[in-house]
Amino acid sequence: MVHFACSILTMNNPTWTTQWQDIINQLQDQLPGQKFDAWINPLEANIVDNALIISCASNFFINGFKADCGSVFEDCVHTVLGQGMDIHYKVGKPQVVKPSEEKTQPSKIDGNVDSRFTFKNFIVGSSNEFAFAACQAVAEKPGESYNPLYLHGGVGLGKTHLIHAISNELSQKPDIKIAYRTGERFTNELIKAIGSRSTDQFREHYRKVDVLIIDDVQFIAGKTSTQEEFFHTFNALHEVHKQIILVSDRNPHDMSHLEERLRSRFNWGLVADIQPPNLETRLAILASKTELAGITLDKDVSYLLASRITNNVRELEGALTRLTAFSHLTKKSIDMDMAKNVLREQLHVVVRSITIEDIQKKIADYYGIAPKEMKSNKRSRNIAFPRQVAMYISKELTQASLPEIGSSFGGRDHTTVLYAHRKIDAQRQEDRAFDDEISHLLNTLRG
Ligand code: ADP
Ligand code: MG
Numbered sequence: 001m002v003h004f005a006c007s008i009l010t011m012n013n014p015t016w017t018t019q020w021q022d023i024i025n026q027l028q029d030q031l032p033g034q035k036f037d038a039w040i041n042p043l044e045a046n047i048v049d050n051a052l053i054i055s056c057a058s059n060f061f062i063n064g065f066k067a068d069c070g071s072v073f074e075d076c077v078h079t080v081l082g083q084g085m086d087i088h089y090k091v092g093k094p095q096v097v098k099p100s101e102e103k104t105q106p107s108k109i110d111g112n113v114d115s116r117f118t119f120k121n122f123i124v125g126s127s128n129e130f131a132f133a134a135c136q137a138v139a140e141k142p143g144e145s146y147n148p149l150y151l152h153g154g155v156g157l158g159k160t161h162l163i164h165a166i167s168n169e170l171s172q173k174p175d176i177k178i179a180y181r182t183g184e185r186f187t188n189e190l191i192k193a194i195g196s197r198s199t200d201q202f203r204e205h206y207r208k209v210d211v212l213i214i215d216d217v218q219f220i221a222g223k224t225s226t227q228e229e230f231f232h233t234f235n236a237l238h239e240v241h242k243q244i245i246l247v248s249d250r251n252p253h254d255m256s257h258l259e260e261r262l263r264s265r266f267n268w269g270l271v272a273d274i275q276p277p278n279l280e281t282r283l284a285i286l287a288s289k290t291e292l293a294g295i296t297l298d299k300d301v302s303y304l305l306a307s308r309i310t311n312n313v314r315e316l317e318g319a320l321t322r323l324t325a326f327s328h329l330t331k332k333s334i335d336m337d338m339a340k341n342v343l344r345e346q347l348h349v350v351v352r353s354i355t356i357e358d359i360q361k362k363i364a365d366y367y368g369i370a371p372k373e374m375k376s377n378k379r380s381r382n383i384a385f386p387r388q389v390a391m392y393i394s395k396e397l398t399q400a401s402l403p404e405i406g407s408s409f410g411g412r413d414h415t416t417v418l419y420a421h422r423k424i425d426a427q428r429q430e431d432r433a434f435d436d437e438i439s440h441l442l443n444t445l446r447g
Contacts, residue, residue: 016047019080026076031069039065040073051086052077059116060293062089064321083188086112108171110209111180117164123288125281128158131272135162139169142176142211142243146270148234152248153274156314159247162274163213166245170211179209183219187226194225206233213245222257231262238265276311278429279422289317295324300402301339303418307425308347319346340399354445356394356408362445363390375410388420389438395421397445 027040043065044055056062065073066089077087119139124132131153137145151159163180170176181189193202206212212233220226237244248255251273252266277285283306290297297305297320309316326342327334340347360374367386374387387409394405395417402414409417428435 020045022080023076026079027069027073030072030076035069039069050084051088052081053088053090055090055092057091058294059091060321060324062091062116063293063317064325065089067318067321083185083192088112089114089116091116108176109167109178109180111167111178111185111213113164113167113171113178113180115168117161118168119165121288121292122158122161122165123277123281123285125277125284127275127277127281128162131159131162131274134270134272135166138243138245139166142170143241147238147241148244148246148266148269150246150248150252150266150269150271151274152251152271154276154311155249156312157274157276158313159274160215163215163245163247167211167213176211177209178211178213179206180213180215183214183216186214186230187220187223190226190229199229203229203233207236209237209242211243211245212237213247215247216249217246218248218250218255221255227259227262231259231265234262234265238268244269277313279306279310279425282306282310282313282316285313286316286320289320293320293324295334297334298336300336301334303421304336304339304347305343307421315346319343322346336401354397356398356400356405359393359397359445360390360408363393363441366441375408377410388424389441391417391420392424392438393442393445396442 024040028036031040042057042061046053046055056065074087077085119132119136122128122132131151134146134149135151138149151162153159167178167180170178190199190202193199214220214230220230234244246266251271252258252263255263258266283302286297286302286306290302301323305316305319309319323334323339323342326338332338361371363386364371364374367382367389369383369386373383374390376383378384391405391409394400394408395402398405400408402417405417406412406414424438428438
């Protein structure tokens with residue numbers, strides 16, 4: 001029996017009602033019952049023009065939904081409603097749309113753009129400030145400042161967030177036609193157009209836009225006909241000063257299989273990269289995400305997450321979502337033990353037990369000092385530094401709390417341990433050779 005609480009607003013459109021029921025049926029087949037009840041039942045869906053609008057209770061719900069079953073959901077939607085169907089997630093009660101109003105006001109953004117990704121909620125640090133400034137400049141004066149804008153960087157570092165922010169910002173201005181596509185969707189549309197002999201329409205569609213944004217453009221590298229088509233679209237738009245924004249996981253030089261003439265065009269404007277955020281930025285991102293989700297985290301827990309999950313913001317968010325879900329389900333508040341337990345894999349918590357004494361001995365040997373200095377009051381650098389390294393490693397490799405570590409180092413305060421941890425962590429980020437040295441020590445101690 002289908003438990004059908006997921007609401008549909010345009011009930012008076014029978015085709016859509018059946019289609020939504022199809023989607024629900026498919027999801028019920030594909031998702032475990034608990035997930036279906038938790039994520040699909042609360043959804044409210046509505047269809048306006050060529051977009052499916054999903055309304056949810058909070059941003060937090062949307063994040064969890066996307067992380068847990070977003071791709072299954074989107075696959076089902078595209079199977080039933082076609083690849084061209086855009087999906088938008090919104091917070092709050094949906095507007096009830098009367099059929100007669102449905103055709104009014106087409107959205108200025110053509111494509112799947114998430115309205116929650118804004119410049120305002122993007123945390124700026126040294127790793128992304130250049131890219132951020134470039135995106136703001138382009139959003140302010142499209143086609144005038146940097147054309148094309150080519151943004152690149154590793155997975156989960158905020159590239160998509162930034163270009164959605166550009167789209168959202170531009171959509172506030174009157175009369176700008178924005179097309180947002182992933183490289184994959186652009187390619188699929190082209191293949192479809194070739195199949196149905198409608199490449200003229202395809203071409204026409206893209207050459208009418210004022211701003212063309214292609215996310216994950218690396219997808220088109222090596223696909224001859226897509227590159228060819230894209231090359232001509234690029235030229236046609238660039239000639240008349242229409243803005244082109246490209247995002248990739250690597251810089252143009254490293255795109256093997258990319259046609260040379262495209263590579264050179266990608267370099268015409270401004271190439272900006274995004275690096276993994278440093279610890280301070282990761283802490284700031286975490287603070288902003290917890291605020292958005294309406295939860296608070298202990299300093300210790302934030303620090304644990306931000307110091308262990310280092311090069312992917314999406315993973316950091318995922319850890320937070322998991323932790324919050326666990327806390328909701330068990331009705332317990334989040335603390336260090338819960339974080340270490342629930343996030344064992346993400347945090348690389350070591351199962352084999354290593355004692356603080358083992359660490360003190362090993363690090364003292366390594367730096368050529370007596371193990372007793374780990375507990376002494378001496379503050380000279382040749383003693384204090386190995387001691388800080390040992391505190392750092394104790395924090396990384398044992399389950400001991402900050403006060404417990406402090407007391408094993410001659411009754412020191414937990415803030416001293418925290419300070420040592422931050423200091424060593426910062427130095428690891430700045431000094432590659434030192435980072436390697438610490439990694440080596442961690443690995444030998446892990447055994
Ligand atoms: P990418 O496209 O580079 O793989 P995304 O833009 O999808 O990464 O970012 C992954 C997640 O991390 C998104 O939820 C995004 O909001 C978040 N994120 C990344 N960087 C930041 C930042 N500097 N400030 C706030 N959120 C960020
Ligand atoms: Mg992306």
